[in-house]
Amino acid sequence: xxxxxxxxxxxxxxxxxxxxxxxxxxxxxxxxxxxxxxxxxxxxxxxxxxxxxxxxxxxxxxxxxxxxxxxxxxxxxxxxxxxxxxxxxxxxxxxxxxxxxxxxxxxxxxxxxxxxxxxxxxxxxxxxxxxxxxxxxxxxxxxxxxxxxxxxxxxxxxxxxxxxxxxxxxxxxxxxxxxxxxxxxxxxxxxxxxxxxxxxxxxxxxxxxxxxxxxxxxxxxxxxxxxxxxxxxxxxxxxxxxxxxxxxxxxxxxxxxxxxxxxxxxxxxxxxxxxxxx
Amino acid sequence: xxxxxxxxxxxxxxxxxxxxxxxxxxxxxxxxxxxxxxxxxxxxxxxxxxxxxxxxxxxxxxxxxxxxxxxxxxxxxxxxxxxxxxxxxxxxxxxxxxxxxxxxxxxxxxxxxxxxxxxxxxxxxxxxxxxxxxxxxxxxxxxxxxxxxxxxxxxxxxxxxxxxxxxxxxxxxxxxxxxxxxxxxxxxxxxxxxxxxxxxxxxxxxxxxxxxxxxxxxxxxxxxxxxxxxxxxxxxxxxxxxxxxxxxxxxxxxxxxxxxxxxxxxxxxxxxxxxxxxxxxxxxxxxxxxxxxxxxxxxxxxxxxxxx
Numbered sequence: 001x002x003x004x005x006x007x008x009x010x011x012x013x014x015x016x017x018x019x020x021x022x023x024x025x026x027x028x029x030x031x032x033x034x035x036x037x038x039x040x041x042x043x044x045x046x047x048x049x050x051x052x053x054x055x056x057x058x059x060x061x062x063x064x065x066x067x068x069x070x071x072x073x074x075x076x077x078x079x080x081x082x083x084x085x086x087x088x089x090x091x092x093x094x095x096x097x098x099x100x101x102x103x104x105x106x107x108x109x110x111x112x113x114x115x116x117x118x119x120x121x122x123x124x125x126x127x128x129x130x131x132x133x134x135x136x137x138x139x140x141x142x143x144x145x146x147x148x149x150x151x152x153x154x155x156x157x158x159x160x161x162x163x164x165x166x167x168x169x170x171x172x173x174x175x176x177x178x179x180x181x182x183x184x185x186x187x188x189x190x191x192x193x194x195x196x197x198x199x200x201x202x203x204x205x206x207x208x209x210x211x212x213x214x215x216x217x218x219x220x221x222x223x224x225x226x227x228x229x230x231x232x233x234x235x236x237x238x239x240x241x242x243x244x245x246x247x248x249x250x251x252x253x254x255x256x257x258x259x260x261x262x263x264x265x266x267x268x269x270x271x272x273x274x275x276x277x278x
Numbered sequence: 279x280x281x282x283x284x285x286x287x288x289x290x291x292x293x294x295x296x297x298x299x300x301x302x303x304x305x306x307x308x309x310x311x312x313x314x315x316x317x318x319x320x321x322x323x324x325x326x327x328x329x330x331x332x333x334x335x336x337x338x339x340x341x342x343x344x345x346x347x348x349x350x351x352x353x354x355x356x357x358x359x360x361x362x363x364x365x366x367x368x369x370x371x372x373x374x375x376x377x378x379x380x381x382x383x384x385x386x387x388x389x390x391x392x393x394x395x396x397x398x399x400x401x402x403x404x405x406x407x408x409x410x411x412x413x414x415x416x417x418x419x420x421x422x423x424x425x426x427x428x429x430x431x432x433x434x435x436x437x438x439x440x441x442x443x444x445x446x447x448x449x450x451x452x453x454x455x456x457x458x459x460x461x462x463x464x465x466x467x468x469x470x471x472x473x474x475x476x477x478x479x480x481x482x483x484x485x486x487x488x489x490x491x492x493x494x495x496x497x498x499x500x501x502x503x504x505x506x507x508x509x510x511x512x513x514x515x516x517x518x519x520x521x522x523x524x525x526x527x528x529x530x531x532x533x534x535x536x537x538x539x540x541x542x543x544x545x546x547x548x549x550x551x552x553x554x555x556x557x558x559x560x561x562x563x564x565x566x567x568x569x570x571x572x573x574x575x576x577x578x579x580x581x582x583x584x585x586x
Binding site: 005007008014016021022025026028029032033036111114117119120121276277278 | 281293308330332333334343344350351352353355356357358360365366367368369370371375379380382383384385427431434
């Protein structure tokens with residue numbers, strides 16, 4: 001019979017909680033760290049919808065005579081059409097912030113992922129914990145956005161619209177998790193993040209049927225929308241707000257977003273393991 | 279005898295064509311202060327990463343606390359305190375919060391983390407910096423905070439990778455004093471260093487590592503006895519004359535080493551040898567008699583100086 005040393009027993013006990021809750025501990029740390037830029041988070045979450053909804057809902061909408069979209073009950077206000085897309089774009093914007101420079105800081109500049117790595121928490125849990133904390137920030141942003149949309153009367157069906165912050169969260173993750181996998185694979189920031197911002201995020205924002213329906217752009221440009229989490233999330237949001245007729249069924253949008261987020265999550269976890277367990 | 283906390287046999291790690299650790303054997307009993315001494319790139323950090331259960335071995339066997347790091351990484355890491363070569367404190371958190379969030383990774387309740395954080399801040403002589411920002415700490419204070427953080431889970435083994443590199447002499451001594459206290463309390467210390475004075479101060483036993491292999495093993499005193507003489511005479515003749523002077527001194531000492539800037543003579547009687555040098559008609563610009571150190575052991579074993 002083998003005798004288990006007390007030190008071995010203590011080790012086995014010591015890993016029980018971290019094995020189960022490690023990702024939550026990481027998320028707790030990250031949320032605490034977000035307090036350092038808490039004001040930025042609040043100001044962007046509240047300020048950006050204010051500016052967009054005022055600018056577009058009261059400004060731009062006044063010039064648009066012709067209805068751009070219809071719901072189940074006929075043509076809808078321009079601000080109804082555009083608001084769900086803006087909410088999704090805000091979520092993607094947060095993901096763009098958090099899944100680029102913050103990741104580079106974790107691996108390279110502040111090296112805090114290496115500190116976490118020396119603890120019982122696993123690389124997969126570090127990755128998932130980071131996602132949880134960013135998810136919390138996205139949900140805070142989209143909830144604030146939705147509250148302001150209600151205040152501006154920018155929602156057709158306020159009750160169904162309650163799901164919109166979660167659609168936004170999904171948009172953020174569908175865009176953000178593949179980006180996280182990419183960021184985690186970079187040893188250095190040689191301007192790649194600026195490229196993502198200018199040549200991926202901006203075109204997606206402009207060509208994802210954000211400000212006008214996707215089918216009003218030339219056919220050869222429409223594919224941008226089909227691969228864009230922003231378009232799928234916008235369409236889902238519109239469906240919730242005023243119901244749409246024709247086009248892709250709602251569940252296909254949901255499926256695309258889930259697949260993008262899921263694939264991104266798997267790749268990101270794999271990249272974290274490869275990097276931290278060399 | 280109690281079982282070793284770390285046991286490695288034929289431990290090997292390769293990265294592609296590069297063999298970082300080439301089959302090393304060692305054991306560390308509980309409570310010992312064990313050192314890996316060697317130049318940069320000798321394989322010390324790679325060994326530490328394998329023991330720390332964050333890097334898998336290529337071959338050989340390794341147990342830490344009786345467990346295989348390959349299958350029981352979280353279990354092993356739950357009992358380790360790790361002080362990395364480069365600080366990785368969270369500069370977005372305040373000093374005390376760095377300790378608390380780290381304690382949470384071990385599944386410790388928040389209240390316990392807070393109590394221990396306060397005790398450790400006292401231990402690390404940082405109690406008046408609890409609310410400070412990490413970036414406002416000096417290099418020595420950051421090191422002490424990193425050590426305090428590594429102690430939050432009351433580890434059985436504290437692993438320190440080059441703990442005092444980059445610190446000024448005073449900060450080093452403060453740190454050594456703290457580590458010495460831990461040693462007195464019975465914490466097992468495993469440290470790497472390329473400073474021989476550090477190894478002499480802190481290690482009960484050490485291995486000299488070069489090119490991924492163990493060159494020698496023993497206590498600092500026994501290594502010096504075995505691989506060096508009691509005393510060393512250091513002579514400087516000016517860089518152009520060192521080699522020719524050394525040729526004349528061949529046979530005067532038990533061993534002669536010529537370094538670019540000086541000649542080392544190994545002997546048991548330094549003062550006597552110095553007199554003989556004068557009789558030979560040699561006039562060094564400076565001369566110094568000192569006791570042998572681990573630096574001399576390393577030079578003897580590898581033919582190279584520890585610090586290039």
